[in-house]
Amino acid sequence: MASYIKDYVEVNKYTRPDLKLLGVKGIVIHWTATPNASAKNERNYFNGTCIAEKRYASAHIFVDRKEARLIIPLDEVAYHANDKPSKIAKFKATASYYKGGNANLTTIGVEMCVEKNGTIHADTIARAEKVVAELCKQFKLTEKDIYRHYDITGKNCPTPFVSDSSKFTSFKAGVKKLLGSKSTGSKTSTASKSSDSSKKMVIVKAAQLYTYNSADWNDKGLIVKKGEAFTIKRELTVKGSKMYQLKSGLYITANTKYVSVK
Numbered sequence: 448m449a450s451y452i453k454d455y456v457e458v459n460k461y462t463r464p465d466l467k468l469l470g471v472k473g474i475v476i477h478w479t480a481t482p483n484a485s486a487k488n489e490r491n492y493f494n495g496t497c498i499a500e501k502r503y504a505s506a507h508i509f510v511d512r513k514e515a516r517l518i519i520p521l522d523e524v525a526y527h528a529n530d531k532p533s534k535i536a537k538f539k540a541t542a543s544y545y546k547g548g549n550a551n552l553t554t555i556g557v558e559m560c561v562e563k564n565g566t567i568h569a570d571t572i573a574r575a576e577k578v579v580a581e582l583c584k585q586f587k588l589t590e591k592d593i594y595r596h597y598d599i600t601g602k603n604c605p606t607p608f609v610s611d612s613s614k615f616t617s618f619k620a621g622v623k624k625l626l627g628s629k630s631t632g633s634k635t636s637t638a639s640k641s642s643d644s645s646k647k648m649v650i651v652k653a654a655q656l657y658t659y660n661s662a663d664w665n666d667k668g669l670i671v672k673k674g675e676a677f678t679i680k681r682e683l684t685v686k687g688s689k690m691y692q693l694k695s696g697l698y699i700t701a702n703t704k705y706v707s708v709k
């Protein structure tokens with residue numbers, strides 16, 4: 448059984464433009480920023496008021512504590528992540544029918560609903576993990592293909608996952624768990640060892656260690672484990688401390704207390 452119900456909005460130029468996605472290369476996580484609005488409320492907004500107010504906006508799936516609603520078919524564009532051009536190279540895209548559509552042409556948008564008190568309920572997050580895991584399976588993606596709206600355009604969305612990026616890390620870990628052990632964060636990196644032996648490797652000494660999604664100590668990514676090795680692309684200094692950019696694109700501390708190099 449699908450983790451969501453289908454409840455499509457009518458085709459219209461503001462919220463469901465009836466444009467084809469070029470493919471699904473990632474999932475983008477949002478929050479609605481509207482306290483006390485359920486998935487059904489959101490669906491009705493994007494089928495009514497949003498159109499009446501001539502606002503270009505939407506997303507594919509809305510998730511609340513009790514249910515998830517798919518309001519735009521998964522092969523169609525929703526207007527959710529192109530308020531600025533994509534910062535992630537793989538989502539840059541254009542089509543004759545949607546010039547510079549970027550992440551809107553290449554991703555699916557999943558919105559988490561917000562409680563009366565402005566927080567996202569744990570049940571909403573758990574349901575969103577299930578929905579996203581199902582999408583990952585369908586489109587042959589892994590937890591590494593999940594991004595915050597913030598990662599794509601810099602928008603402060605979903606705010607609780609931006610102000611505390613460990614919440615996003617645990618969201619991805621939750622999806623990974625649902626997907627089984629098929630995909631691991633280190634697989635591609637260790638595989639690159641033999642093909643790129645001229646490059647220096649960093650080896651994790653600590654039992655567990657955060658990686659970072661960008662050259663920013665606050666932008667925590669997946670956790671790696673003792674003994675895992677990664678190819679170093681370059682060394683850089685961020686706020687007075689050294690970090691390595693890895694060939695995989697992730698960043699890791701260069702502090703010899705936590706890692707060694709060979």
Ligand SMILES: [Zn+2]
Pocket residue numbers: 476477478527596602604605
């Ligand atoms: Zn958003």
